[in-house]
Amino acid sequence: AQKVTQAQTEISVVEKEDVTLDCVYETRDTTYYLFWYKQPPSGELVFLIRRNSFDEQNEISGRYSWNFQKSTSSFNFTITASQVVDSAVYFCALSVGSSYNTDKLIFGTGTRLQVFP
Amino acid sequence: EAGVVQSPRYKIIEKKQPVAFWCNPISGHNTLYWYRQNLGQGPELLIRYENEEAVDDSQLPKDRFSAERLKGVDSTLKIQPAELGDSAVYLCASSRRLMISGMGDTQYFGPGTRLTVL
Numbered sequence A: 001a002q003k004v005t006q007a008q009t010e011i012s013v014v015e016k017e018d019v020t021l022d023c024v025y026e027t028r029d030t031t032y033y034l035f036w037y038k039q040p041p042s043g044e045l046v047f048l049i050r051r052n053s054f055d056e057q058n059e060i061s062g063r064y065s066w067n068f069q070k071s072t073s074s075f076n077f078t079i080t081a082s083q084v085v086d087s088a089v090y091f092c093a094l095s096v097g098s099s100y101n102t103d104k105l106i107f108g109t110g111t112r113l114q115v116f117p
Numbered sequence B: 001e002a003g004v005v006q007s008p009r010y011k012i013i014e015k016k017q018p019v020a021f022w023c024n025p026i027s028g029h030n031t032l033y034w035y036r037q038n039l040g041q042g043p044e045l046l047i048r049y050e051n052e053e054a055v056d057d058s059q060l061p062k063d064r065f066s067a068e069r070l071k072g073v074d075s076t077l078k079i080q081p082a083e084l085g086d087s088a089v090y091l092c093a094s095s096r097r098l099m100i101s102g103m104g105d106t107q108y109f110g111p112g113t114r115l116t117v118l
Helices: none
Strands: A003-005 A010-014 A019-021 A024-026 A032-039 A046-052 A059-061 A064-069 A074-079 A088-096 A111-116 B005-007 B010-013 B019-024 B031-037 B044-050 B053-056 B065-068 B075-079 B088-095 B113-117
Touching (some): A010 A019, A019 A111, A024 A074, A046 A059, A046 A074, A074 A088, B019 B088, B019 B113, B031 B075, B044 B065, B044 B075
Parallel strands (some): A010 A111
Antiparallel strands (some): A019 A074, A032 A046, A032 A088, A064 A074, B019 B075, B031 B044, B031 B088, B065 B075, B088 B113
16 A cells, blocks of 8 residues: 655745755555645645656755655755745655556645744 | 646535535646545545556545546545545545556646545
8 A cells, every 4th residue: 555644744934044854655565756846825736856766876956955865764855945836835745556457546634834934 | 747636725514415526637637635634633535546547545444535647637526425524635646647657657636635524
């Protein structure tokens, strides 16, 4: 079975602080993808990043960085120098398999990030 | 490039009434998904279409939910009759099919329809 766990329900920080959102996944498949999506108060899920199971390189995009560690089945997301506009619910998601019929995204329960000025 | 379009954005109905949601995917995306997101939870897949064909509807409550994707573009999700427990946000997403690997590309989501059943 596949599962995504985001243990942090809610995090509050003050602007300019760094914050890390944790994501732990479970799957027996060797081929899978991991994602992070942002859901601002408007409700739309905004795609942030996609990583495949064969690429463990960390990635940095502006103030965002992602740490993928297969050894601990984790795909953590760090926001450096947080801003009020970063306030949202962040979802980690998993899709597994390499065949035509396996494109279901399995989401965690999300982490609500509140950044205060 | 225009994103996924959904309408209506909000819908309030009384229980036992029918309701329908509409989705227009990103142009060129042949895979379309409907998800339901309950309050405080992540989205859960209801149904996935490859062009006109529903290839995964295992999570769709077929006694009251139906969906269609005529001509392989727009899609409609219907609930009849609605129950109190159907109150949720209904999200539509679309993606391309990667021709070489056969896997789906990244899913892009619409703004959702927030349904309230009274």
